[in-house]
Amino acid sequence: MMLPRRAVLATLGAATLVASSLGWAQEAGRTYRLGFVVPSPRSEGFWTILFDELRRAGFVEGGNLQVVGEFGVTPGRADAVAGAAVKAGADVIFTAGPECTRAAQDATKTIPISAYSGDLVAERLVASLAHPGGNTTGVSILAPEIDTKRQDMLFDMLPGIRRIGALVDPSARTPAQLETLAAAAGSRGATLSIHRASRNEEIIPAIDAARAVEAQALNVIQSPLTFVNYSLIIEHVAKVRLPAIYGVPEFADRGGLVAYGPRVATLIPQIIVPQLVKLLRGAKPAQIPVERPTIIELALNLKTAKALDLVVPTAFLTRADKVIE
Template sequence: MEVRWGGSNVDQIRLFAKELVALQPDLIVAQGTPVTATLQRETRTIPIVFVVVTDPVGEGFVAALARPGGNITGFLTSEAAIGAKMLELLTEIAPGVKRVAMLFNPDTAPGGGMYYFRDFEVAARSTKVEPTAARARSDTEIETIVTSLGGFRGGLIVMPDFFMLNHVRSIIMLAARNNVPAVYPWRYVIAGDGGLISYGPDLREIVRRGATYVDQILRGAKPADLPVQIPVKWEMAVNVRTAKALGLIVPPSIRLRSDEVVE
């Protein structure tokens, strides 16, 4: 078994994709949209099973979710409506927010970030919150965005892409420093790093399910015939200590729905 990890480094991902395809493996497991897209450009014959991908039809990885039709299939990690759900949680735990920024890197987020933003924007209008598409490609841009929210009763929604994953600890520190309530898509950052609240799919469960397709393909199944699967388990976590530091009270409705409450 060969393993490569390029993080959010696009050049490194390209290099690793070429290396793996040159080895002519029986199958490649791809984690994330940028990795899957790069591998697709390198091969149309080696079977690819993706995990942690959001919009495989829109990205051109598969013809349809029910029947992929090519050498790629796998497991969705999210859906367009997640932004609207995260906004709902943000306004529930921080009802005073007037402006909410959706933070993403347009180079690594699905559809340049618009895949998530459209539903988020509609939901924001209905709650009379000003929605903002906050595009960031560097630490400096992230800091500018989060700092600007601190003076405008602003809130933050962090979208699930690899760039944001690699910068999430600095985002959490900036949010705390500027008194900005934020929602994250990864449960582990709530207890581990002091994030306020999270909502997203169980990523470990998605990866485990991915192993079932690896097994089927190695036994002779074709990716073209294996339907793309949706997440079946969603998780929510909240950090009461972080809420108190921000001057917020975690409502009972959020406590009861959370899979993890950090006191």
């Protein structure tokens, strides 16, 4: 049966509205190239979330979306990977951490960059949150701002501790930020020891050094290095029986004792993918404000606490947004 012309137009119009609302209004026949310069391997579950969200917005890997660049970028390779993504004709480049973001900025001044990092302003990757300028926008995850809050939570969870350690990648924090952290520990009647790791192979010796000076707890300072090596850190602190706090709630899900920070699985649909979609559709990065997390989660793994023979105070337990038992 042939529909009247008016009915056909109405049907097509409705379909267009639905497609637009779902983000399907991409250029017909075009292949979009999304570059990645990130330290986390593709096997991480949050990449599945990202590509699922992109697919819902109409960008389908293997269809109209081609992935270029690399996952699992090791230190020292960011420049080469960023350059390869540019040569491959990336329409947008997604980066994680200051090293990868700076490499992408060095490789191109025109291709939009969406960056996930600790503090894009303090790292001098954007001019400001509201007006990033240049070809970079993204999400600042407040990492340096909540280092002290994370440390305070260790004191609240473990009353009476007098020596705390911090596992730090020196490239991720300034001396002034570490001095602030030490002063905060002093205000709680405790001392802070800094244990530095710049490469993967330095992580275990740094944790052992913290244990050697009798640190009673460890603040794992959030950085690309600690993010990528979370399994190694969680395993080793358990081995040496050192309570530790992390900056990513997912790490508590995976066996870490406690974590305080934005959940990556929440940031992806709320901030990261919407920004990527805008950029893929032609928006200018300078016109997209850098966003910050709106939800900071406290996650506690009671199973790990029991393995460490820790009794978590009830007041702290009730503060947790998520308790893993």
